[in-house]
Amino acid sequence: MASNSNPTPSPAKTGGKPFLQINRIVKKFDDVFAVDEVSLDIQQGEIFALLGSSGCGKSTLLRMLAGFETPTSGQILLAGQDIVGLAPYERPINMMFQSYALFPHLTVWDNIAFGLHRDGMPKDQIAERVGQMLDLVQLKQYAKRKPHQLSGGQQQRVALARSLAKRPKLLLLDEPLGALDAKLRQRTQLELVHIIEQVGVTCVMVTHDQEEAMTMATRIGVMSEGKILQIGAPADIYETPNCLFVADFIGSVNIFKGTVEADAPDHVIVASPECKHYVSHGITGTQGMAVSIAVRPEKMSIQSTPPADSERESMAEVGFNVVQGVIEDLAYLGSLTTYHVKLDNGSKVKVTHTNAARHGEAQLTWGDKVYVWWCGSDVVVLTQ
């Protein structure tokens, strides 16, 4: 899902210091920690997404970057300069607001020119810059309209043009596509990324929509209760979550609770009520330790017969796990089907099956006895 057209510039390539450094930033509202000692480094040209459910502190963090909230303690360095003491209008940072906050009494043209006028830019230069911005978001013919005469998607583009017009060093996006309907959102996600890449601005966005974060961002920080739990590229976050919360928050996952039974260098056996899990990679843990096993539903196979010999052979190297159960529920979603399987010990797993052929193998249905299996290499062991 990640747009790979713009690989994250590594610190080595950009030669040292990150462009935006957030050092141990804390924001307390009364006695509640909205943001709790968050540290974060963002490289120039990156699109970084703060992902979390509402109330996790992501918006507060963004508002501290914009200057609307003052941190209780901590440092924000933009290109080496501490910006904590600066008022919003003194920061080289612009924001695209949630539901846009376009000025209703001004035309599209005047909305985009607003920030340029405040900088005292000469009139002819303003006209030129506004023209460039209108070209960039393809709204030239709407320059004289008022915001309420535009569609949601057009308003979103005006908001983007307005926030880019001053050529900010840092662009903040607050739920950039939250106000659009699902179909339009998907199309706009990539369009927005292309425009941001074209301008080359460093970007921090806030969203609760994991698909939006994974589509647009080069790196994602998953936040919960004021802390960043994991930072990584979309694939890292999805395939190697570092804790139960991240595994559960991103996508859908089956969790098995168990204890480490055998700990060999190349594999681990974890015993849970469902089965003994063969994990084909080492973990940092000790025998007898309580762990959680996480398996994504699409990594599991489902079939009414046990895995055939050929399949067993292909998986022999990484090891595999098989459980048996009964289909209790299924949801046919067109491109894939989700099966809810009740295992023999009573616990439930979710398995998704891609419907690759129109009239494929004999369809599984309610009440069918099934075998569910997955590779030892597709298992994530979570110790926290």
Next chain:
Amino acid sequence: MATAALKSQSLATKLTGAWGRTAVISVPMVFLLVVFMLPFLVVFKISLSEMDAVFFKDIFTLRDDVIVLTLKYGNYISLTEDSLYFNAYFSSLKIALITTLICLAIAYPFAYFMARSPADRRPALLMLVMLPFWTSFLLRVYAWKMLLADSGVFNNAAIAMGLISEPLKMMNTPFSLVLGMVYTYVPFMILPLYANLVKMDLRLLEAALDLGATPWQAFWRITVPLSKSGIIAGSMLVFIPCVGEFVIPELLGGPETLMIGHVLWDEFFSNNDWPMAASVAVVMVGLIIIPLALFNKYQAESTGGGRA
């Protein structure tokens, strides 16, 4: 067949819908027609009538099988000839304008801070604005007489404190008149301004700050233009009644503050010249309505029929 039936049905609902809309709109229309337009036409007719002792002559008379329309426009001519009327109109408009501007200057910050105060405190503040209406308006204007008189509370206190040795002449001056008018009408400015400002989306101000506007620039570029409809509504609510105000100038005004309300009263009840009084009233209404109508028309055009 089925589609035809459907069509005719939807046409029927459309018709009743249109009819229902008309009916709803016509209720206030009829009300205004009866209580505003008809009385105005009666006054207008009186202004064009000739007096026959204590009766008005009919403007339509039947003479030798001919309907004769007699319109006496002499009153309107004398309005232009006697500088008394011009001075009274001019001073009414001037005092109303000054009052409106002072009200706006007081009410805007008041309404602004009321709208920005914590939401749980706003009902109490709103109550305080309306509190004066709980006592009689006459009583409150009389109270100002007590406060402002030569031997009134203010003068006595200032003399006692040694600030002045002679009482300041405050009563029956333009000062006392405008003070009384501002005092009376300022709530009518605050309420529409508050209703407007409290609805404002504060994120627009954040957006302005984000784009480099100082708080002061954000106020003038965003808050003030967006509260324009509140400013207009409040100004009309103050200006229009101020022009024809009678009681406050009678109680607090003086010889320098001749207002048209007083002239009207004189024509009606001292001179008993109802046609003259009626024409004074008609011109006053015209003076207020014509500029407002033009202003509204311009306003509607500049917003392009969009939302206010």
